Amino acid sequence: MKKTFSLLILFNTLFSLGQNYHKYVNPMIGTGGHGHTYPGATVPFGMVQLSPDTRIDGSWDGCSGYHYDDSVIYGFSHTHLNGTGCTDYGDIMLMPTMGEPNFDPKEYGSKFTHSNEKATSGFYSVKLDKHNIDVNLTTSTRVGFHQYVFNNKGQANIIIDLNHRDKLLYGDIKIIDNKTIEVLRRSEAWAKDQYVYARIEFDKPMQVSKAEANQENRKDFYSGTILKIAFSTQVKKGEKISVKVSLSPTSYDGAKLNSSEIKDWDFNKVINESEELWDKQLSKIEIKETDEEKLAIFYTALYHTMVQPNIAQDIDGKYRGRDNKVHQAEGFDYYSVFSLWDTFRAAHPLYTLIEKKRTADFINTFLKQYEQGGRLPVWELASNETDCMIGYHSVSVMADAMVKGITGFDYEKAFAAAKHSAMLDHLGLDAYKRQGFISMDDEHESVSKTLEYAYDDWCIAQMAQILNKKEDYEYFMKRSQSWKNVFDWETGFMRPKKNGGWDKPFDPREINNNFTEGNSWQYSFFVPQDIPGMIEAYGGKDKFEAKLDEMFNSESKTTGREQVDVTGLIGQYAHGNEPSHHMAYLYNYIGKPEKTTEKVHYILNNFYKNAPDGLIGNEDCGQMSAWYVLSSMGIYAVTPGTEKWESIEPLFNEIKIKNENGSFLVDYKKDKVNGVSNRIFLLADKLREQLIQSRSSTYAQFDYSQTIYNREDKNDIIPVPVIQAESKSFKDKMTIEIAQLNKNCIIYYVVDEKDSRDDLTFLPYVKPFIINKTSLVSAYCLCNDKRKSDTISATFFKKPNNYTIDIKSTYNPQYHAGGKEGLLDGINGSTNWRKGDWQGYQTQDFEAIVDLQNVKEVSSFSSTFLQDQRSWILMPTKVEYYSSSDNINFTLITSVANDVDPRKDENTIKDFSFKASKSINARYIKVKAYNYGKLPEWHLGFPYNGDAFIFIDEITIK
Structure with missing residues (x-):
């Protein structure tokens, strides 16, 4: 079979599918399993995500606030994250109830059933069983619109709980009149200092019936770190109350201005407007398909790529910057929520096809954050840098846009910002610049950081090439080869190094702190900037193919730490997490496109479903879905920062891609030619032609399809x-x-x-x-x-002595600190325990006996422990020291109690020391540290009653 693509440039061509694309979206996809999506109402890239919250704790599967397995709704809040692995948002929560208002979530929460729940793009509805209330929700860009139908008569309440979900740093509520209030919520969770202003308007008079505030509490103003209020009125059976909530990141005035998006109280009109917005947005990719399931999967995937990043400026362009000051956006729109470690791989390349203006806006946002915060965003949320994940992948987005000719941002400033981020001395970069790689001694997740920095450096080199900066180009191209310094040519894996050599023992299946959310299998193919060099390092095409085959055909079982993100395993390939996303396409580079097609189609057909558990892993702000959208169309960007798109056989016979430059109609046909299957790149080549035509002539022109892997000797380290x-x-x-x-x-x-x-x-x-x-x-x-x-x-x-140690407890193999001798080597660990210098013990006390080799006069004892309560590592409750001359009979010398608060947030090291008033004769010293036990209820971890760790590094006896 010969597969060909017939591709024409068309304008204003309508597909037989029609324009009602919103009807194919199923927001319930990903709300079950580990998808972490939310089902509520939003519009494309909107500030408001108005959705129910069924989780009020910090549980991993409740990151979006909702999980399909739950049966209780606690309220409806106006901000939500789509598929992340950390918890935040859930701002400005409203909950309708009946009767006497109560501020206990267990009391105001209500049972619900999915049979009484409906979710479409821009609309959500549910029946609250407890008080027989129908809730309908829709939104504009900055305003959430609620409609409550009270099916019983009596006192109707609307509860506003500013303590909902994350920590309230400060809140206030101003009563403007009996239909209008203003709210400020300043909170801390993943984003450490988030501001949300809101203007809340009722369509009928409401009275304050109950309030709780721990600072000011008066008739027209309430404030504090505890702040809850209830508004009430009497309703007849079947009566409706409508509420509009407009948000602003800047001020009350901003919220008031933004409220003008919805000028009246016509709920159905707002639904229709949101559907029109979604139809226009989703029509940017049109597919011809009769299978309703495939239509739902595709358009929901496209929808999930368009619910973030989120507009983060008022109608007049004011926004809150990284310096926590209010700024004015000039000539661009300011956005928030950039999960760049995930989205640089597929979501942002997709945006370069269908969101050219927004891509420029995203980059202008990056550059403003660089100006205001001192560096480019890594994982930005609500104008806060979370520093979650690794790399400086803003540069990938910028390089990809520059190579593809997207304008509307300052190329020189983008390069300066990229270079600045790459020349910092934090997060292992100092070691990376000095020696060409990061060691375990330098920084945790050392292998992943080395590999991802190397790719990012290659992106910076492409920017330098466009701007004709030859020295910078050569410098960053050389740095982009740093992957070779963590590639073990004997085992054929990317491996961690410690103290100049390979860390041992080594298991490529082991998930540990040397890799970011993965293992060596899932990182040993991440060299997108030099795929020919990687193939050569593996020994050539045949051996590289065998290595890929081995990965896909291995046992689907990992060792080491339990990593909830590693899902969707095909052998050691993990589609549920991003580092694996390009791997199936690597067969294309060794002349085996049929294997790429086989693997990609298997993933498309088996890991994406029209069901709540229809995503095999976290959505991760559109990345999981962007992979589906691109791959189902038969293209993928293995190396963002080039014009090159990999091609495979698409899922659909006809596809039309629209953007600012026009439309491409893709007509897929099959023709028999001598029974031979040939690989055709016509779709990718036509896309590349369009990019070349659109590129600004101001900058240097290069044929990246020929020079993508420039492997001149001067750059080949x-x-x-x-x-x-x-x-x-x-x-x-x-x-x-x-x-x-x-x-x-x-x-x-x-x-x-x-x-x-x-x-x-x-x-x-x-x-x-x-x-x-x-x-x-x-x-x-x-x-x-x-x-x-x-x-x-x-x-x-x-070593400072010849002591030996007999450890009675069993350390977690993830946290071995080099074995038992590591506790007596005179080398102290730092607060960064992920570098591997600490021994970790869970569900047990620590007990060890140190043999001094002969009877000595002992004057002091010390053992060093670490606390990182967010990581379940707590100080022992006490440490006891015993002495013995025969290793049988031990005498208690002293007990040293812990005085470090288990709630203390920053990482802390404590020496549990004792200095004897007179010398003690002993040969054996026993050290016993008592584990904290179960995590307390206040703990951030889930479940809160999980088992704490003890981390010990050094025992000193003098």
Whole structure:
């Protein structure tokens, strides 16, 4: 079969599908399972997401506020996150009730059933069973519109609970008149300091019937960190009360201005307007399909890519910036909610096709946040930087837009911001710049950060090339090759390094703190900037294909830490999490497109369903759905930052893509030609032609399809050597071995010992050598063509004593700190426990016996523990020290109580120390630390009664 695409540029062409695209959207998709979506009403990229909340805790599956398995609604709030893995939003919650108002969520919450629930694009309705109230919701961009039908007569209440979900830093409620109030909610959760102003208008007079405020509490004003209020009136059976809630991030005046979006009380008119907005938006991609299920899956996926980022400015362009000041947007619209670690992969490339103006607006938002906050956003929420996830993937979005000729933002400023972010010294970047990779000693998630920084640096190089900045281009192209420094050529995996060598033991299936939400399998193919180089590193096309096959055909089981994000496993491929999303397309690069098509179609047909659990993993702000939208159309951007789109056979026979430059009609046909299946790139090539035509002539023009993997020798780095030893510390002496990949290179090394001369000279490495002092070993490779690797260093410590330790407890294998000797090596861990220097114990106390080798006079004891309560790591309640001369009979010396508040938020290290008034004769010292036990009810973790960890690093006996 020969597969061809017939593709024409058409304008104003209507498909037989018609214009009612909104009717195919099913907002319930993703509300079950682990999709983390919400079913409520919103409009494209709107500020308001008016949706029911069935979760008021911080549970992982309740991040959006709603889960399909729940049966109680606690209220309807106006902001929600779509498919994230952290909890926030749920601002300005309203809940209608009957009778005497009550501020306990368990009392004002109501049972509901899905049979009485309806969700469409722009509309949501449900019956609250407790008081027989019908709730109908719709929205404009900045205004939420409620309509409550009270099916029983009596006192009707509308409760506003500003303590709903996240922490209230401050709130106030102003009574303007009996139909109008103004609200400020300043809160802390994932975003540490979020401002939401609201203007709430009732269509009939309401009176305050109950209020609770812990600061001011008077007739027309209420404020505090506890703030709840109820408005009441008498209603007849079947009577309606309508409420409009307009939001603003800037001020009461902004909320009042934004309320003009809905000028009257015609609820059905607002529904129709929201449907028209969705029809216009969804028509940007039209498919011809008769299967109603496929239509629902496709258009709901497209819908999920369009509910964020969210407009975050008032009608007049005022917005709250990263500096927490109010600014005026000039010539662009300011947005919020940028899950860039997820969305740079597929959502933002999709936007370059159908949202060119918004793409420029997004980038202008990035640049304003750079100006106001000092760096580009990583994971921005409500003008707060959460610093969640890794990399600086704003640069991917900017480079992709520049390469594709999208204008409307300052290219020079974008490059300056990108370069600034890449030259900072935080989050492992200092080590990455110094030695070409990040080690476990430098930063947690070291492998993932090295790989993603390398890709981002390649994106910056593409920006530099467009702007004709040759030195910057060469510098960042060289940095983009840093992936080679964490690739183990012997095992064929990306691996963590520690103290100059490969960390051991190594299991590519293990999920641990060396990778971001994944394992080595799920990161060993992330080199989108140099796929030919990656194939070469694996040993060529055949071996690379075998490695891909092995990944897809392995047992679908991971080891190490339980990672809820790793779902949708096909072997070790995890479609439920983003690092795997490009992998099936890698078969295209070795001439096996049929394997790409097979894998992609399997995922499309099995991991996306028209059901509440229809997403195999978190939606992640549109990324999961963007993958579906692009892949079902037969295209995917494996390397954002190039014009290149990978092509496969699409799911649909006819597809039309619309954007500001016109429309592309894709007519997929099958023709038999000698029974041979040929791969045709016509769709991707035509898209590329359009991009080339639209690119501004102001900047340099390059054929990126030819130069995407520029592998000139000057940019092709020499990997650093590997310094291997048995451990980081030793008692008497230790053998050091240095290895490297390139046979045309010579290793040069130097050993810097204490009291050694200052004029040390690097010498050629010939064979392993022995050290017997604390030493710094440094090495680099120099090749025949004069290319030189970065210099790598490792420090080896001679232990301060010959003590041994017998640990009676069992540490979690994720947190081993190098084994039992790690507690006596004289090396102290830092507050960043994810670097692997601490031993972790859960569901048990810690107990160990230190053998001093002979009876000694002991004067002091100390054991060091760490607390990070957000990560379930709490101080022991107390630590006991015992002495013994025979290792059988022990005498209690002292008990040191904990004095660190378990609620303390910042990471804390404490020495549980004791200094004896007189020396104690002993050979054996027992240390026993008592675990906190079950997490308390106030804890942020879920479930709150989970088991706490004890983290210990060093035991010191003098």
